[in-house]
Amino acid sequence: MQLGRVLGSVVATEKVVGLEGIRFLIVQPLDKRGRPQGETLVAADAVAMAGPGELVYFVASREAAEALPERFVPVDHAIVGIVDDVNLEEE
Amino acid sequence: MKVGKVAGTVISTINIPLLDAHRLLLCDVEDIEGKPSGYTIAIDVVDAGVGDTVLILDEGSSARQILGLDHGAIRAVVVGIVDQLVVDGEVRPLT
Numbered sequence: 319m320q321l322g323r324v325l326g327s328v329v330a331t332e333k334v335v336g337l338e339g340i341r342f343l344i345v346q347p348l349d350k351r352g353r354p355q356g357e358t359l360v361a362a363d364a365v366a367m368a369g370p371g372e373l374v375y376f377v378a379s380r381e382a383a384e385a386l387p388e389r390f391v392p393v394d395h396a397i398v399g400i401v402d403d404v405n406l407e408e409e
Numbered sequence: 410m411k412v413g414k415v416a417g418t419v420i421s422t423i424n425i426p427l428l429d430a431h432r433l434l435l436c437d438v439e440d441i442e443g444k445p446s447g448y449t450i451a452i453d454v455v456d457a458g459v460g461d462t463v464l465i466l467d468e469g470s471s472a473r474q475i476l477g478l479d480h481g482a483i484r485a486v487v488v489g490i491v492d493q494l495v496v497d498g499e500v501r502p503l504t
Contacts, residue, residue, distance in 0.1 A: 319451070320448075320450065350417070350437070396482060399428055400422070401419060402422055404417060404435060405417045407416055
């Protein structure tokens with residue numbers, strides 16, 4: 319799982335069957351200190367509570383769809399939690 | 410599996426129900442020379458602490474098997490605490 323910052327949302331009316339009701343958010347992946355790292359991506363919001371500006375963590379690959387109510391859906395990133403705090407040893 | 414070092418913890422109140430019962434560790438993944446090569450947030454099942462060199466499993470179905478689950482959105486799990494690393498016949502100090 320990786321850290322990410324929610325930048326915005328994606329609205330799509332026509333979707334693959336199984337993705338109805340799922341929110342999609344634009345996420346900027348972050349390094350462990352919260353600095354942007356890599357390209358933005360679109361992730362399904364499995365906690366249904368994340369919003370723009372929030373620090374989240376997301377799971378990638380096949381496991382992303384496992385976080386959703388319908389498990390056999392074409393999703394490759396899913397937000398699985400909202401971060402309250404990251405405690406790093408050196409800080 | 411990968412070798413890494415626990416750099417810290419991630420605290421989260423709002424998450425998918427599966428993660429309610431587990432500690433999350435932020436681990437630096439290390440290459441063969443012990444240099445950092447990215448990081449991952451992993452579930453802890455061995456009570457590892459910050460600074461420990463650990464063995465990280467990063468594969469979904471094995472992760473679910475360890476936690477006794479048929480389904481669930483987990484992939485990275487800290488499955489061991491490393492006591493010693495021997496590379497090319499030499500003991501590599503655990504940083």
